[in-house]
Amino acid sequence: MISKSANSFLRFLPSLIPHSKELIWGGISMLIYVICWPVLAWLAGKLIPAIGIGDLELVIQIIIQALVVFLVQKIAQFSQDILLAGPSLKISQELRQDLFAKLQRIEVQSLEKLSSGDIAYRLTEDADRVGEVIYKTIQDTTPCIFQLVAVFGYMLYLDYKLALATLILAPVISLLVGNFGERVLLASEKSQKQVSTLAGLLGEGIQSLPLIRAFGVEEWFQSKFNVQVQQHRRARYKSLKLLALQHPVVGFIEALGILLILAIGAFRIQNGGIDSEGFSSFFAALLMLIDPISHLTTNFNELQQGQASLKRLLEIETEPMDIDNRHIGSTLISSQSDIIFDNVCFSYSNGPQVINNIKLNIKTGSIVALVGPSGSGKSTIFSLLLRFIRPKHGTITINNIDLQGIKINDIRKKISIVPQRVNILSGTISEAINFGRSFKEEEIINAAKLANAHKFISEMSSSYNTFIEERGTNLSGGQLQRISIARAILGNPSILLLDEATSALDADSEIAVQTGLSQAMKGRTVFIIAHRLSTVQEADQIVYIENGSIVQVGSHDELMSKKGKYRDLCEKQFIRDLAD
Known part of the structure; x- marks a missing residue:
């Protein structure tokens, strides 16, 4: 078994060093993208009261300003995605290449014990899933975290008491996400193991089709294949059921939290803790937290599935390797072969x-x-x-x-x-x-x-x-x-x-x-x-x-x-x- 530390995606951090130029420019684009969120919340706070009093000129002026901010933000988002995609895809490419290079050095007696279908699945589907996690971590998860920090910082600036009240929900959501994540990880490991077994059987079956036909045992092999397909379906269904359950549960907690914040906000306005314009900005900022939280929840689930895939990929490293003495030892020069x-x-x-x-x-x-x-x-x-x-x-x-x-x-x-x-x-x-x-x-x-x-x-x-x-x-x-x-x-x-x-x-x-x-x-x-x-x-x-x-x-x-x-x-x- 691979240890959790060895199984961590943090092992890929050194691989990012050669791509520092793209990461720096991508980071600058990300910073611009993130800063636009509090600005948009501030503009929303000015827009809602302007609509309330019917000041059309002010509404149009704020809308134009918001459109400019949106344009800048989307350009920055495009630059961020393009600049950060290269390093993340390069890492997943290097992972696949390194693992295949190690596969070629595994001792032959160990290699012969491995299923060709299972190996093919690991270096294709599992590697793709790991690459997707790396890409989303750099391109989506990181901006979401910074967006949460920036927007919540702006909420603290507007009304720190109201902002701290929103943190009551954070532990509840974190516990829910963590609990679901662990269960998703176990279900994903079982599902991916079942897919590997199915892939191995499929590979053997395709190679043996003439033999299967020659012995007239098509129904027997179809039955064997059907059993594996059914087991795969059950394992996959369990994983999807957990994911399907998580979204409404977390969504309900988020909706409940928003309603509570509205009630607390009304109380704060009544007591003079915040004015209506400030609360409008605060509430707009609060709504801006929902999307990154949703993304982080989804990405966390994919991270758990990706960890299951990474674990299966790194198991290749545990196989005994041939002694590599390319740089030592004697060179045969003589044509004699006693x-x-x-x-x-x-x-x-x-x-x-x-x-x-x-x-x-x-x-x-x-x-x-x-x-x-x-x-x-x-x-x-x-x-x-x-x-x-x-x-x-x-x-x-x-x-x-x-x-x-x-x-x-x-x-x-x-x-x-x-x-x-x-x-x-x-x-x-x-x-x-x-x-x-x-x-x-x-x-x-x-x-x-x-x-x-x-x-x-x-x-x-x-x-x-x-x-x-x-x-x-x-x-x-x-x-x-x-x-x-x-x-x-x-x-x-x-x-x-x-x-x-x-x-x-x-x-x-x-x-x-x-x-x-x-x-x-x-x-x-x-x-x-x-x-x-x-x-x-x-x-x-x-x-x-x-x-x-x-x-x-x-x-x-x-x-x-x-x-x-x-x-x-x-x-x-x-x-x-x-x-x-």
């Missing part, structure tokens, strides 16, 4: 070990296949090499340099991966291969050629400028996989990780991808995860892993000549092939 796993152990949090005393010595340019049952730890080894996670014990060295002491950017340049599930961002094919890096067109084409992708790309209407739609729906699985291979080998990494790169392809696509992989693997140290053992028989080393431990190591021929897990698995697969 890799040694020395008694490497790993476990997630306080759970059981999923990697147990792994010892491996891999020579530069060799091909290593990791095989074994699902959940044996093969993907964890990939995560250790990419330094998504860190060993609990033991070391992994490249060229006798501990992986933990190497700059993380150099690791990611040295080691590249072709994942099992192809993830290509929408954009042109050239952009998909380049993937945010700064390689030249010639280098991109060369990478595509090595990946056996250049031919089909060239045959497209727009060649490398062909647009890849979301989730790559306008390309085949084999084409997407070859683009993924080209992306991986662009920049000439010396270590290549292949995670079941052909497992989801048909025979023709697999041949095309295997050709690309064979070309991409030349001259590199390659790790292959494969359940289909026919794809790894040419590997220099085959490492059979079970329950996080190495059971057997050797070439295909060596392991087949022995009785063991690898030979048993091969025989099972060959039997299955024959049976098919």
Whole structure:
């Protein structure tokens, strides 16, 4: 949980310093805007008696003066809003950017536990709500507070006894607003949590629609979705009901207060404490307090909702971050890639070990296949090499340099991966291969050629400028996989990780991808995860892993000549092939 102090919007005050120029000019405009209110109350005090005695010339003169003051005030209000909008929107923009930057540094194992729909909701809806609170605080709440101070100061000047009598209402209204605010905060937290759950379910559902249809379970998922929608409606309705109740209650107290002030004012006039012109100004000033009080009440409720959103945003900061050693550590210069796993152990949090005393010595340019049952730890080894996670014990060295002491950017340049599930961002094919890096067109084409992708790309209407739609729906699985291979080998990494790169392809696509992989693997140290053992028989080393431990190591021929897990698995697969 985030502490209240950490959750406070006061944390954004230092962010206003770079915008001091706009804030100063905005503050001057705000001052002019606020000063106009007592002036208008003074003019109202002169206008009402003038109307009473029927002095048309004086009425017109006062109306013209009031119009001039109104014009000045509205110009000042426009300047204030424009000048103060920039800094407030900039702060909310920086908040969203900073949080997304932190999101990219969260440890992968923690990131995988977060719902993508929930994260999207936090960085959109929650960030927008926080930005709105920041904007309203600077642009609306602050002027309202100064308006209250200026107008009430003028009321004290007119009749301090009558002005102090109005303060009787202040504690009552404050208690009501505070009580409602706390209840609104709790209701908003529950409502926003429910929306996040709904967003997560919606995201999963959209991705799984073909699967849902394939199994004919549309009604089941619709029912599941309906339950979440109903829960969201109830949570949101509770929040809106509190807001709806607050306005009439506070409004009734305000109306009661005004009537009491009128009665007290009549008593003060009768006793000579104030004349009719002074009371007219006083009452006009009193009416000028209603609007800022209403604004502050509304803004306070939005602040409470904004605090719930801010709390959810700042929870991202509590997630464990990757060690950032961009400015320290060794830089890999050598193209050699000798890799040694020395008694490497790993476990997630306080759970059981999923990697147990792994010892491996891999020579530069060799091909290593990791095989074994699902959940044996093969993907964890990939995560250790990419330094998504860190060993609990033991070391992994490249060229006798501990992986933990190497700059993380150099690791990611040295080691590249072709994942099992192809993830290509929408954009042109050239952009998909380049993937945010700064390689030249010639280098991109060369990478595509090595990946056996250049031919089909060239045959497209727009060649490398062909647009890849979301989730790559306008390309085949084999084409997407070859683009993924080209992306991986662009920049000439010396270590290549292949995670079941052909497992989801048909025979023709697999041949095309295997050709690309064979070309991409030349001259590199390659790790292959494969359940289909026919794809790894040419590997220099085959490492059979079970329950996080190495059971057997050797070439295909060596392991087949022995009785063991690898030979048993091969025989099972060959039997299955024959049976098919």
